[in-house]
Amino acid sequence: xxxxxxxxxxxxxxxxxxxxxxxxxxxxxxxxxxxxxxxxxxxxxxxxxxxxxxxxxxxxxxxxxxxxxxxxxxxxxxxxxxxxxxxxxxxxxxxxxxxxxxxxxxxxxxxxxxxxxxxxxxxxxxxxxxxxxxxxxxxxxxxxxxxxxxxxxxxxxxxxxxxxxxxxxxxxxxxxxxxxxxxxxxxxxxxxxxxxxxxxxxxxxxxxxxxxxxxxxxxxxxxxxxxxxxxxxxxxxxxxxxxxxxxxxxxxxxxxxxxxxxxxxxxxxxxxxxxxxxxxxxxxxxxxxxxxxxxxxxxxxxxxxxxxxxxxxxxxxxxxxxxxxxxxxxxxxxxxxxxxxxxxxxxxxxxxxxxxxxxxxxxxxxxxxxxxxxxxxxxxxxxxxxxxxxxxxxxxxxxxxxxxxxxxxxxxxxxxxxxxxxxxxxxxxxxxxxxxxxxxxxxxxxxxxxxxxxxxxxxxxxxxxxxxxxxxxxxxxxxxxxxxxxxxxxxxxxxxxxxxxxxxxxxxxxxxxxxxxxxxxxxxxxxxxxxxxxxxxxxxxxxxxxxxxxxxxxxxxxxxxxxxxxxxxxxxxxx
Amino acid sequence: xxxxxxxxxxxxxxxxxxxxxxxxxxxxxxxxxxxxxxxxxxxxxxxxxxxxxxxxxxxxxxxxxxxxxxxxxxxxxxxxxxxxxxxxxxxxxxxxxxxxxxxxx
Numbered sequence: 001x002x003x004x005x006x007x008x009x010x011x012x013x014x015x016x017x018x019x020x021x022x023x024x025x026x027x028x029x030x031x032x033x034x035x036x037x038x039x040x041x042x043x044x045x046x047x048x049x050x051x052x053x054x055x056x057x058x059x060x061x062x063x064x065x066x067x068x069x070x071x072x073x074x075x076x077x078x079x080x081x082x083x084x085x086x087x088x089x090x091x092x093x094x095x096x097x098x099x100x101x102x103x104x105x106x107x108x109x110x111x112x113x114x115x116x117x118x119x120x121x122x123x124x125x126x127x128x129x130x131x132x133x134x135x136x137x138x139x140x141x142x143x144x145x146x147x148x149x150x151x152x153x154x155x156x157x158x159x160x161x162x163x164x165x166x167x168x169x170x171x172x173x174x175x176x177x178x179x180x181x182x183x184x185x186x187x188x189x190x191x192x193x194x195x196x197x198x199x200x201x202x203x204x205x206x207x208x209x210x211x212x213x214x215x216x217x218x219x220x221x222x223x224x225x226x227x228x229x230x231x232x233x234x235x236x237x238x239x240x241x242x243x244x245x246x247x248x249x250x251x252x253x254x255x256x257x258x259x260x261x262x263x264x265x266x267x268x269x270x271x272x273x274x275x276x277x278x279x280x281x282x283x284x285x286x287x288x289x290x291x292x293x294x295x296x297x298x299x300x301x302x303x304x305x306x307x308x309x310x311x312x313x314x315x316x317x318x319x320x321x322x323x324x325x326x327x328x329x330x331x332x333x334x335x336x337x338x339x340x341x342x343x344x345x346x347x348x349x350x351x352x353x354x355x356x357x358x359x360x361x362x363x364x365x366x367x368x369x370x371x372x373x374x375x376x377x378x379x380x381x382x383x384x385x386x387x388x389x390x391x392x393x394x395x396x397x398x399x400x401x402x403x404x405x406x407x408x409x410x411x412x413x414x415x416x417x418x419x420x421x422x423x424x425x426x427x428x429x430x431x432x433x434x435x436x437x438x439x440x441x442x443x444x445x446x447x448x449x450x451x452x453x454x455x456x457x458x459x460x461x462x463x464x465x466x467x468x469x470x471x472x473x474x475x476x477x478x479x480x481x482x483x484x485x486x487x488x489x490x491x492x493x494x495x496x497x498x499x500x501x502x503x504x505x506x507x508x509x510x511x512x513x514x515x516x517x518x519x520x521x522x523x524x525x526x527x528x529x530x531x532x533x534x535x536x537x538x539x540x541x542x543x544x545x546x547x548x549x550x551x552x553x554x555x556x557x558x559x560x561x562x563x564x565x566x567x568x569x570x571x572x573x574x575x
Numbered sequence: 576x577x578x579x580x581x582x583x584x585x586x587x588x589x590x591x592x593x594x595x596x597x598x599x600x601x602x603x604x605x606x607x608x609x610x611x612x613x614x615x616x617x618x619x620x621x622x623x624x625x626x627x628x629x630x631x632x633x634x635x636x637x638x639x640x641x642x643x644x645x646x647x648x649x650x651x652x653x654x655x656x657x658x659x660x661x662x663x664x665x666x667x668x669x670x671x672x673x674x675x676x677x678x679x680x
Contacts, residue, residue, distance in 0.1 A: 145670055264654025265663070334598065340591040373629030381630055385639070389646035408598060412586035460626040464639045467617045471643030474610035479651055481607050486655040492669065493662045501669065 002047055007055035009068035010041035010078060011113035011126070014085060018105030018133070022098065030101040034089030037105060041082045041112065048075075054118050063178075065125075066118025072446035073300070077115045077236045079444065080304045081108065083430070084228035084311060091315055091423035092221035103136035104225045111229035115236055119178045120168035120194070123237070127164055127201075130230060131157035137222030138214050146217040152500070153214040157230075160200040167193030184241035195242060202234035202285065203278050205254045209497040211278060212262075216270040216327075220318035223270055227277060227314045228307050235284045235303050244291025252289055253383045255282030260390030262495065267488055269317050269327040269399055273310070276353070276395045279387055280306050286384065287368040290375050293447035294454065298368030300445045305352065305360035305434055312349035312427040313399060316342050319416035319424070320403055329398070329488035334408025342416050343404040345424035352431040354396030354469060355388060360431045362465065363438035363456045370454060389472040396469075397476050402488055614640050 017037035021030040048070040056068030070078075085108035092104065110129035117123040131154060138150035171190030172178050185191040196207075203211045211231070215223050242248060259275035259282075266272045280302070287299030319342045320335060321327045336343040348359070355361035365388070372381045415421070434441045442451035479485040494502075539545050541558075587595070596602060618637035628634045 148670070260650045261654045261658050264651055265659040336594065336597065337587045337591045340588050340594070370629065378630050378632070382632075382642075385642055386646040386649075389643045390650045392643075393647055393650050405597065415588060459624070460628070463617055463620050463624070464626060464628070464633065467614065467637065467639035468643040470610055470614040470617060471640035472647040474607070474614045475644045475647035475651075477607040477610050479648065485651060486659060490666045491659075492664050492666055493658055494664055494668070495662070 001049070005044060005047050006049055006053070007057070007068055008044055009056050009113060009116045010044040010082060011067070011109045011111075011116060013037050013040035013044070014105055014109030014112060015129075016109075018102050018107075018109055021105055022102035025098070027096050030098065031089070031093050034092065034101060034105060035086065038082050038086035038089060038108075041085070042079075045075075045078055045082060056116075063121060064119075065122045067113065067122055068116050069118035070116065073236070073240060074115050076300050076304055076444045076446065077232070078112060080232075080307050081112050081115060081229065084108070084307050085112075087308075087311060087423050087426055088221065088225045088228065090426065091224055091318075091420055093419035094417045095219075095221055097140060097219075099136050100140045100219060100222060103133045103140070104221070107133040107137065107225065107229060111233050114233050117180060120164070120171075120180045121178055123180050124161060124165050124168060127197075127233075128158070128161040130233065131161060134226060134230060137225055138218045140219040140222055141217055143217075149214045149217045152497075153210050156200060156210045160197045163193045163200070164197035167191065167195075167197060180237075180240060182241065182243060186242065186245055186247065195245075198234050198237045198241070199251075200234075201230055202238060203231055203255070203281060204251055204285075205258060206496055208255075208259075208278055209495045212271055212274040212495060213497050215274045215277075216268050220321055224311050224314045224318055227273070227310050231277065231281055232303050232307055235281060235288070235299065238285065239288045239296060239299055243288050243296055245289055248285050248289030249377060249380055250289075252282045252285030252287075253380045255279065255285055256387035257282070257383055257390070260387060260394065262493060263390075263394035263398070265486055265493060267329050267490055269329055269332070269403060270314065270321070272329075272394050272398060273313055273317060276313075276391065277310055279391060279394075280310065280353070282387065283365060283368050283384065286372060286380060290368075290371050290377065292371050292375065293450035294367055294374065295371035297442070297445040297447050297451045298364065298366075298371050301364040301367055301441055301451070304441060304444065305364045305431070308427050308430045308434075309349045309352035309360060312345060312424055312431065313353065313395060315420065315424045315427065316346035316349060317399070317403070319420050322420075323413040323416065324411050327403070328490065329402040330490050332403045332409060332411070333406040334404070335411060335413070336404040337408070338411060338413045339404070339415050341421050342424065343400070345421075345428045346400050346404065348428040348431050350396045350400045352435065354392040355465060356469060357435075357457070357462050357465060358432070359435040360441070362435055363441060364434075366456045366461060367451065367454060385468065389468060392469055392472045393476070397473070614644075 014037045017033040017040075021033050024030050024033070048068075052069075052071040054066050054069050056066065058065040058067060085105070088104060088108065092100070095101075107130055110126045110133055113126035114123055114130060117126055135150045135154045135157075138146050138153055140146075167190045168178060169190075170193065171184075171188065174188065174190060177183065184194060186195045200207045200210075215226050218226055238245075238248065256279050259278040263272045263275035263279070266275060284299040284302050284306075287295040287302065289295075317327050319339065320332065323339065324332065324335070326332070352359040352361045355365045369381065369384055372384060416424070438456060439452070442448060442454070445451045476485070618640050621636045626634055632638065
């Protein structure tokens, strides 16, 4: 242990590496930074003192910012962010894009900084940094749709930051506290605004569509990077500030269910994964809402394994996009003949997210479901079990089946680049390793003792889970056989983004046009009035006007008479 | 790089060759029976072993299999008829350029 480094947050080496990458013109040097920075961050993570620790204090204008709070909650989130940053760096080794390299590192570092932030002001700084840095991963696709989606993404996330800061300021003015801890409450105005700020980033229902709008339009590596940090940072923030908030239980349950329906008929497989991501966040949000030690463990464990298997699925679709040029399900099929390793990795990711026994999702999701059932939320529990079958539909079956099997479209392409395969291999290995050696995961969660008392591999649990998965797989085979499974066809499905992309946009355009017309009409009326009034005045007061004919001195004489009358009146009335 | 018409077997990855049976017609037509038998097998366990669950409803014979089947069918039907039926639009609905819906590096 190096005591001198106790106060150095693992975020700094990653952020600094990102800033250096922005300046480095050398591709190899930037890629070296992308791999070395997470290793340095991991060293700092291991070096952190055991037990709860607050350090990295920065005095700023009389305010003390805490940049390194290391405790049970930030420990597990920090570790998985570091692992994700390393895998992302490996996956993107083949790309030669200085801006994307820098943005990816700064974004990962900002995510780490936010996780380790001990107060709301520090959180705000890193919160906004994640938004600003990550948008370049969308714009990096360099097409019109990505540019527009990036603007929408940036606007929504900056709004989240503004709400966070506003809420924090209001709360500080009321309580004098900038603490980022369990004292946050939705019952106060400040606490409610902060809750909404977290909810935007967490893709709450009706606040969610930025995710499905932006992620599928990001670069190949960008989508993988984005999938890891933003939403899980929000889950962390909710776990830190709002654990046990009842409203989160239903919010989370809705989040698990509604994306399932959209994912079923979505043709863009990266968009399917985005809906799937939303669904998975719901499980974590429910766990936080329940708020017991087991439930918080469930949310944390789920976030940990989810980052890995979701990244794995995004990586496999990224490899398909790189080689085939599309991830439209209607254009894919039979790719296992060309990309067998990618297929295997995708299947491992699919098995993990579907929670097959021996894969990481099984041991993590079980904690949340057990906690929900233990607390007597049986309706929520039924929704979560429904959503578990839905996960199998869109991520367990649809993604691998339509990309790699189904109808062979004749694509004969090269296997993914070696670095992509290595990154997918590492992620797949973690999925299997944690599924088998779940004790490692359970020791990392915020309340290890509660987790270690839970045994996921009971006979009853395995039988029940296999019944659920096989029943759903039989349903898939049945629907396909009966031709009751919808064809994959090109098209889009409108979501809540219709409100701001179409309704509000059209309303604003209409309002702008109406304002323009109204202003012109008012101008015309005023002009006519001015012309008519001027004409009348000219007719009356001009040297050739009517008054000039009757009153010798014209307008000046009238004014003189009027002033004289006023003076006389004042003199008469004055005491 | 892509050939949608041909079956250029020489271009198939060597590692994939032993697994070409995965694309066979008999396997695709057999999937329904394979999954049915597997599902019934796990349901049959319930008749010999009483599962202990936190939620009483889940202790019913074959509960998870039925819930999984029903959930899957519900998800597909709602997705098909409600989402695609009501909210489905042409690919160029947003910006008039379908290619923009897909990110590229």
